[in-house]
Amino acid sequence: MPSPVVLVADPLPAHLTAELAADFDVRHCTGSDRAQLLAAVPEASALLVRSATRVDLEVLDAAPRLRVVARAGVGLDNVDVAAAARAGVVVANAPYSNVVSVAELTVGLVVALARPILPASESVHAGHWRRADFQGVELAGSTVGVLGLGKVGELVAGRLRAFDMRVLTHDPHVRDDALERTGAQAVALEELLRQSDVLTVHVPLTDATRGLIGERELSWAKPGLRLVNTARGGIVDEFALAQALKEGRMAGAALDVFEFEPPLSSPLLGLPGVIATPHIGAGTAQAQERAGREAVRAVRQVLTGGAPDPAA
Ligand SMILES: NC(=O)C1=CN([C@@H]2O[C@H](COP(=O)(O)OP(=O)(O)OC[C@H]3O[C@@H](n4cnc5c(N)ncnc54)[C@H](O)[C@@H]3O)[C@@H](O)[C@H]2O)C=CC1
Numbered sequence: 591m592p593s594p595v596v597l598v599a600d601p602l603p604a605h606l607t608a609e610l611a612a613d614f615d616v617r618h619c620t621g622s623d624r625a626q627l628l629a630a631v632p633e634a635s636a637l638l639v640r641s642a643t644r645v646d647l648e649v650l651d652a653a654p655r656l657r658v659v660a661r662a663g664v665g666l667d668n669v670d671v672a673a674a675a676r677a678g679v680v681v682a683n684a685p686y687s688n689v690v691s692v693a694e695l696t697v698g699l700v701v702a703l704a705r706p707i708l709p710a711s712e713s714v715h716a717g718h719w720r721r722a723d724f725q726g727v728e729l730a731g732s733t734v735g736v737l738g739l740g741k742v743g744e745l746v747a748g749r750l751r752a753f754d755m756r757v758l759t760h761d762p763h764v765r766d767d768a769l770e771r772t773g774a775q776a777v778a779l780e781e782l783l784r785q786s787d788v789l790t791v792h793v794p795l796t797d798a799t800r801g802l803i804g805e806r807e808l809s810w811a812k813p814g815l816r817l818v819n820t821a822r823g824g825i826v827d828e829f830a831l832a833q834a835l836k837e838g839r840m841a842g843a844a845l846d847v848f849e850f851e852p853p854l855s856s857p858l859l860g861l862p863g864v865i866a867t868p869h870i871g872a873g874t875a876q877a878q879e880r881a882g883r884e885a886v887r888a889v890r891q892v893l894t895g896g897a898p899d900p901a902a
């Protein structure tokens with residue numbers, strides 16, 4: 591009997607896909623290339639993806655043999671989970687694999703918005719010595735608003751407390767133990783914006799959170815707000831954010847994620863005060879290893895019998 595086909599649609603550590611190849615027919619495609627994905631998926635019993643591959647109804651309809659979609663990462667906004675369930679396809683993500691890496695990048699972006707380290711370095715490399723051009727602000731004593739106190743939000747809150755920042759949060763499902771651990775104070779969304787010097791976004795992208803930070807919410811912002819988004823594009827309205835920055839109502843923004851990636855037509859590209867990174871929150875060796883390993887384990891569990899163990 592031929593081995594089940596495992597289709598790897600986004601980059602994963604090569605040694606992990608090599609391990610799978612011992613037992614399965616591992617094939618590769620570029621999942622962000624729709625034609626390639628649709629051509630390859632009909633044979634697949636398992637589909638391994640990260641965030642770049644969209645697994646929607648069209649893909650599921652084209653994949654009659656599919657039994658599992660394994661997402662080597664956290665966010666499931668690129669997978670139609672309800673349609674997969676209707677088709678009897680297991681969807682497994684790796685919910686703890688990369689949260690530390692995302693939290694660490696977030697803290698780096700918070701610091702980079704307060705202290706212009708990279709522009710100062712570029713200036714020195716260019717032969718200048720302009721100390722007065724690179725004045726920043728202290729984080730200690732200022733307030734950070736954590737939007738979404740889940741796994742990443744809690745790690746970020748704890749790390750920013752170590753900078754002596756006051757931590758506020760808004761999260762309709764916030765747990766008391768998370769508030770206790772972080773020392774965060776829960777407030778309404780409007781209050782979060784009115785009081786925060788830094789707003790950091792850590793909610794998933796869903797129908798309820800799309801556009802959660804838009805024109806109205808940014809009109810509440812404390813003057814000089816600095817915003818960090820390492821969660822998902824689409825949660826913060828890029829046009830409203832660009833307008834607030836251009837009008838000088840906000841001091842800066844750091845974005846790891848965009849509504850469309852790459853963000854070729856984003857109004858934020860090229861704006862002064864905007865730091866942009868190419869969705870690298872999970873871009874560490876450790877996070878990629880953990881996420882890939884969890885995804886591979888999910889594939890094995892489904893293809894060799896039994897649903898994945900969510901606690902594994
Ligand atoms: N940049 C990157 O590479 C990465 C980005 N992410 C993104 O980070 C997001 C958060 O990850 P986790 O913290 O692990 O998720 P989580 O599920 O542990 O936490 C999300 C939190 O958001 C809260 N929330 C939901 N709707 C809300 C709303 N309307 N207002 C305020 N809070 C709301 C939830 O109650 C929950 O506490 C992921 O969904 C993913 O999109 C995750 C990993 C890597």
Ligand SMILES: O=C(O)CCC(=O)C(=O)O
Pocket residue numbers: 640641642662663664665666688869871872
């Ligand atoms: O490596 C990736 O797919 C991006 C990570 C991410 O955004 C996630 O895990 O939700």
